[in-house]
Amino acid sequence: MAEAVKTVKVTIDNITVDVPVGTTILQAARMIGGDVVPPAMCYYSKLQGSGGKCRTCLVEVSKGSEADPRPMPKLVASCRTGVMDGMEVKNMTSPKVEDARNGVVEFLLLNHPLDCPVCDQAGECHLQDLGYQHGKQGTRYEFKRRTFEKHDLGPYIQLHMTRCILCYRCVFTADQLTDKRSHGILSRGDHAEIATYIEKSLDNNFIGNVIDVCPVGALTDKTFRFKNRVWFTKPVNAHRECKCCSGKVTLWQRGEEVLRVTARKDQWGEVEEWICNECRFEKKKTTDWTIEGPTHVSRHSVISQGHYENTIKPKETFTAVHGGRNPQLLMDIHSVSEVNDPSIDLSQINGPATSDVYNHSTKQA
Amino acid sequence: MATKLLLAKAHVEGIRHFEVYRREGGYAAVEKALKMEPAAIVEEVKKSGLRGRGGAGFPAGMKWSFLAKPEGVPRYLVCNADESEPGTFKDRYLMEFLPHLLIEGLVVSSFALGSNRTYIYIRGEYAWIVGILEQAIAEAKQNGFLGKNILGSGFDCEIYVQRGAGAYICGEETALIESLEGKRGNPRIKPPFPAIKGLWDCPTVVNNVETLAAVVPIMNMGGEEYAKIGVGRSTGTKLISACGNINKPGVYEIDMTISVEEFIYSDEYCGGIANGKKLKACIPGGSSVPILPANLLLTTAKGEPRLMNYESLADGGFATGSMLGSGGFIVLDEDQCIVKNTLTLARFYRHESCGQCSPCREGTGWMEKILGKIESGKGAISDIDLLWDIQRKIEGNTICPLGDAAAWPVAAAIRHFRDEFEWHVNNPELCQTQNFGLAHYADPIHVPA
Amino acid sequence: MVKFSEDKLKEVQSMIDRYPEGKQKSALIPLLHLAQEEFGGWLSAETMDYVGSLLGIEPIEVYEVATFYSMYNLQPVGKHVFEVCHTGPCMLKGSDDIIGYIKSTLGIKVGETTADGMFTLKTVECLGACGYAPMMQMGIDYREHLTETKVDEIIAACRNKQ
Numbered sequence: 017m018a019e020a021v022k023t024v025k026v027t028i029d030n031i032t033v034d035v036p037v038g039t040t041i042l043q044a045a046r047m048i049g050g051d052v053v054p055p056a057m058c059y060y061s062k063l064q065g066s067g068g069k070c071r072t073c074l075v076e077v078s079k080g081s082e083a084d085p086r087p088m089p090k091l092v093a094s095c096r097t098g099v100m101d102g103m104e105v106k107n108m109t110s111p112k113v114e115d116a117r118n119g120v121v122e123f124l125l126l127n128h129p130l131d132c133p134v135c136d137q138a139g140e141c142h143l144q145d146l147g148y149q150h151g152k153q154g155t156r157y158e159f160k161r162r163t164f165e166k167h168d169l170g171p172y173i174q175l176h177m178t179r180c181i182l183c184y185r186c187v188f189t190a191d192q193l194t195d196k197r198s199h200g201i202l203s204r205g206d207h208a209e210i211a212t213y214i215e216k217s218l219d220n221n222f223i224g225n226v227i228d229v230c231p232v233g234a235l236t237d238k239t240f241r242f243k244n245r246v247w248f249t250k251p252v253n254a255h256r257e258c259k260c261c262s263g264k265v266t267l268w269q270r271g272e273e274v275l276r277v278t279a280r281k282d283q284w285g286e287v288e289e290w291i292c293n294e295c296r297f298e299k300k301k302t303t304d305w306t307i308e309g310p311t312h313v314s315r316h317s318v319i320s321q322g323h324y325e326n327t328i329k330p331k332e333t334f335t336a337v338h339g340g341r342n343p344q345l346l347m348d349i350h351s352v353s354e355v356n357d358p359s360i361d362l363s364q365i366n367g368p369a370t371s372d373v374y375n376h377s378t379k380q381a
Numbered sequence: 382m383a384t385k386l387l388l389a390k391a392h393v394e395g396i397r398h399f400e401v402y403r404r405e406g407g408y409a410a411v412e413k414a415l416k417m418e419p420a421a422i423v424e425e426v427k428k429s430g431l432r433g434r435g436g437a438g439f440p441a442g443m444k445w446s447f448l449a450k451p452e453g454v455p456r457y458l459v460c461n462a463d464e465s466e467p468g469t470f471k472d473r474y475l476m477e478f479l480p481h482l483l484i485e486g487l488v489v490s491s492f493a494l495g496s497n498r499t500y501i502y503i504r505g506e507y508a509w510i511v512g513i514l515e516q517a518i519a520e521a522k523q524n525g526f527l528g529k530n531i532l533g534s535g536f537d538c539e540i541y542v543q544r545g546a547g548a549y550i551c552g553e554e555t556a557l558i559e560s561l562e563g564k565r566g567n568p569r570i571k572p573p574f575p576a577i578k579g580l581w582d583c584p585t586v587v588n589n590v591e592t593l594a595a596v597v598p599i600m601n602m603g604g605e606e607y608a609k610i611g612v613g614r615s616t617g618t619k620l621i622s623a624c625g626n627i628n629k630p631g632v633y634e635i636d637m638t639i640s641v642e643e644f645i646y647s648d649e650y651c652g653g654i655a656n657g658k659k660l661k662a663c664i665p666g667g668s669s670v671p672i673l674p675a676n677l678l679l680t681t682a683k684g685e686p687r688l689m690n691y692e693s694l695a696d697g698g699f700a701t702g703s704m705l706g707s708g709g710f711i712v713l714d715e716d717q718c719i720v721k722n723t724l725t726l727a728r729f730y731r732h733e734s735c736g737q738c739s740p741c742r743e744g745t746g747w748m749e750k751i752l753g754k755i756e757s758g759k760g761a762i763s764d765i766d767l768l769w770d771i772q773r774k775i776e777g778n779t780i781c782p783l784g785d786a787a788a789w790p791v792a793a794a795i796r797h798f799r800d801e802f803e804w805h806v807n808n809p810e811l812c813q814t815q816n817f818g819l820a821h822y823a824d825p826i827h828v829p830a
Numbered sequence: 831m832v833k834f835s836e837d838k839l840k841e842v843q844s845m846i847d848r849y850p851e852g853k854q855k856s857a858l859i860p861l862l863h864l865a866q867e868e869f870g871g872w873l874s875a876e877t878m879d880y881v882g883s884l885l886g887i888e889p890i891e892v893y894e895v896a897t898f899y900s901m902y903n904l905q906p907v908g909k910h911v912f913e914v915c916h917t918g919p920c921m922l923k924g925s926d927d928i929i930g931y932i933k934s935t936l937g938i939k940v941g942e943t944t945a946d947g948m949f950t951l952k953t954v955e956c957l958g959a960c961g962y963a964p965m966m967q968m969g970i971d972y973r974e975h976l977t978e979t980k981v982d983e984i985i986a987a988c989r990n991k992q
Contacts, residue, residue: 068780069570069737071738071778071779090777091777093570093780116778119778120740120774122774123739126747127743159750181739182739184737197888200891200894201736202894203736203897203898204736204897204898205731205734206731206734206736206743206745206746208735208736212890213875213889213893213897455850466956467918468956469958470959470962473959498850504958505859506901509971509972543859544859545899546859546863546902547902549956562853562856563856563859564895565898566899622961623961625923632961664918668919668956717922725916725918725921728955729955729956
């Protein structure tokens with residue numbers, strides 16, 4: 017360590033870590049990584065003042081600190097609670113946390129339209145992930161779900177208020193990245209909404225970042241709307257010389273076509289460097305960009321399907337793995353179906369297989 | 382006759398005006414306090430055992446002693462007059478009839494805390510009281526008890542009245558501060574607490590109207606003497622606003638030694654249940670505290686008479702007890718429907734949720750809808766269990782206490798009146814025309830004639 | 831054109847002066863009250879933009895606040911607004927009957943304004959007059975211990991004032 021940084025010890029789910037003074041429980045958990053990291057829907061490390069609202073990151077503090085070992089009486093929002101020396105925290109090891117988090121997930125989904133089949137965020141939606149992880153299969157809510165009047169935010173940003181979980185991230189983004197905020201939270205309680213009050217397009221050069229910070233499909237890229245499912249597109253890192261921003265982006269491609277441009281995101285789904293509207297919305301040709309290579313995609317993500325990063329052909333053949341024993345085929349598929357015609361080399365097909373490609377190849381074959 | 386420290390002079394004619402208030406001994410506390418060290422005043426308040434009268438009951442002296450005092454940073458005192466808890470209207474009474482008592486308490490407290498700019502944040506609906514307070518402020522200023530160099534002490538203090546605009550949540554101290562800064566009343570995430578970072582990020586103390594008014598008798602009689610009134614940790618006197626189905630609704634000052642039974646049935650206070658009806662239930666501390674059926678209200682689970690103070694009303698925890706809360710005392714007679722009453726409260730909390738955090742934003746509306754379903758005879762037994770589960774998942778998991786305030790009335794209603802909820806489910810048509818009436822355990826106690 | 835008179839502008843300045851320098855945004859809530867009183871009993875987008883300009887804040891900051899608090903009318907209202915409380919303590923004392931009576935007397939539903947623009951009926955949550963229930967707010971005044979007769983008198987008085 018170059019300079020003496022004061023550190024404190026904190027134990028999360030029985031794993032102890034030394035962290036700088038002033039670290040929050042959530043940040044400390046992220047330093048440990050893995051399953052002890054509480055999910056966060058509203059907190060965003062790059063947005064000052066964010067966090068504390070969604071309550072998904074609630075954890076149990078079973079020991080306050082070495083100096084005051086009393087447990088905290090209530091679950092606390094790990095994103096906004098600083099660690100103390102000797103603090104002990106339970107996340108996945110606490111039944112109380114699991115119970116409360118199940119409740120929070122149910123509350124977040126209560127009025128959510130569950131329109132994932134037509135939502136552009138599907139596949140990279142944090143609420144979807146959270147739902148899979150903690151949610152139940154059915155809902156106990158039997159009333160009409162909340163709806164809102166539709167508002168047009170201009171040519172770039174599509175607002176679906178019914179999907180919004182009121183994380184306030186887009187408000188912080190506009191406050192902290194642009195010189196003038198023209199959207200905000202209007203009304204209160206269960207009919208609070210993101211809106212501009214008077215119809216107005218959001219046109220600041222950095223406002224496009226609200227799309228990247230939105231954890232759900234409330235704010236999506238209008239230029240990408242209904243173009244494709246994200247898991248069919250291939251993310252590659254690219255950059256260009258840009259006068260306004262870093263120009264470091266991820267291109268979401270289908271074949272040679274650039275369908276969408278986003279900022280690069282880290283393992284917590286947070287933007288690494290903000291990008292400008294020009295890079296995001298106007299540069300949709302591969303020739304606009306210098307391609308660096310495939311973007312790393314977590315293997316747990318649905319986007320990793322059909323995504324070949326660092327592909328290495330296995331050295332061992334199936335026979336070698338099985339100790340020289342050849343697998344016995346119970347049924348040879350080719351004898352009963354023409355679909356998987358062995359004469360078609362799937363690896364020769366460019367991009368994910370579609371019926372067009374298939375029909376074309378079969379005709380050739 | 383009970384001790385009266387706050388309301389003793391409430392009926393003196395013209396007490397709203399400085400000359401009369403002064404003639405009756407007013408502003409003696411300011412004269413005394415300005416000759417003391419600020420820290421000594423804080424000590425007196427600590428000794429008095431005065432607990433916050435807004436609802437939470439946190440020791441006021443302790444709250445004052447937490448106030449950070451960084452060099453060169455202003456400190457603020459904010460008076461919380463956003464009285465909005467259903468059943469509570471005591472601060473309104475105090476401000477309307479004894480505005481100078483509050484101003485006097487504010488001057489003493491501002492001096493003790495070092496606040497040169499003190500704000501009274503009053504709920505927007507109490508619009509006519511703003512004029513009364515501003516008149517009192519102007520009079521105090523003319524007479525040298527407020528403004529520059531008060532009584533030649535070198536201490537400057539201005540008091541401003543700020544009107545809210547209709548939001549229960551602004552009674553929560555950090556939401557109040559946000560509102561005072563001209564923003565939406567969204568409670569802040571704590572820590573930091575206002576004592577460190579409050580109004581405009583400066584150290585701030587927020588106290589209820591009654592709490593700050595009580596500083597006047599504490600100054601006049603000394604903290605130790607004040608602490609002798611009452612019992613245990615319930616020292617001094619408390620204003621109770623009584624309403625509902627009683628003969629004499631109104632604001633009463635009690636010392637906290639009288640029994641609940643005396644309070645309801647004595648002619649000095651509520652004067653019994655109206656129209657010769659029987660007592661069914663009561664919410665003793667403002668709508669958010671647990672409702673109690675008559676038997677548990679009048680006696681504790683141990684069979685002891687329940688007293689009107691912090692400890693006794695809470696005796697038995699939430700299983701068999703309640704809370705003194707803000708002192709909003711709501712009485713329900715035998716004709717009242719617990720389901721309907723709970724529904725109106727659920728609607729209130731849904732309406733007042735700021736919408737910041739998900740359990741409160743989504744949960745309060747869900748509870749209201751289910752209660753509406755049961756109330757209209759369309760409910761199922763499973764709905765009662767669902768309600769219980771929802772309130773359980775809201776309680777303790779929200780940013781501010783509004784979540785708890787919304788959860789507790791529902792929990793207590795089911796806890797003590799589950800049979801009435803089930804009756805609604807099982808008698809969908811009958812429940813539209815008839816009330817359940819007294820629960821079998823209600824009013825087992827002899828009602829004084 | 832929405833604009834305060836010179837006198838009112840002085841009042842605005844005295845409101846702003848209640849706060850330390852640079853904290854003029856604190857005057858927003860009182861200022862919106864004043865604007866609502868001055869400009870027809872409700873806050874149009876134009877009025878709100880004007881208030882924002884007086885305080886040097888963005889229009890959205892005004893909209894966010896105006897839509898949060900229940901006392902601001904964002905739509906035009908009648909000359910007299912009846913805001914009847916229907917929370918627990920008032921309900922116990924028969925507020926539902928009072929609301930029903932006003933509805934049938936004026937021939938409007940909750941949230942509506944009479945055709946002649948005289949009366950608007952709203953229901954509100956607890957106004958802190960529980961001991962004097964049932965009650966309603968009319969402008970800055972409270973009308974308490976309401977009965978059907980009293981409601982009739984209030985309506986007649988409003989009509990006579992015209």
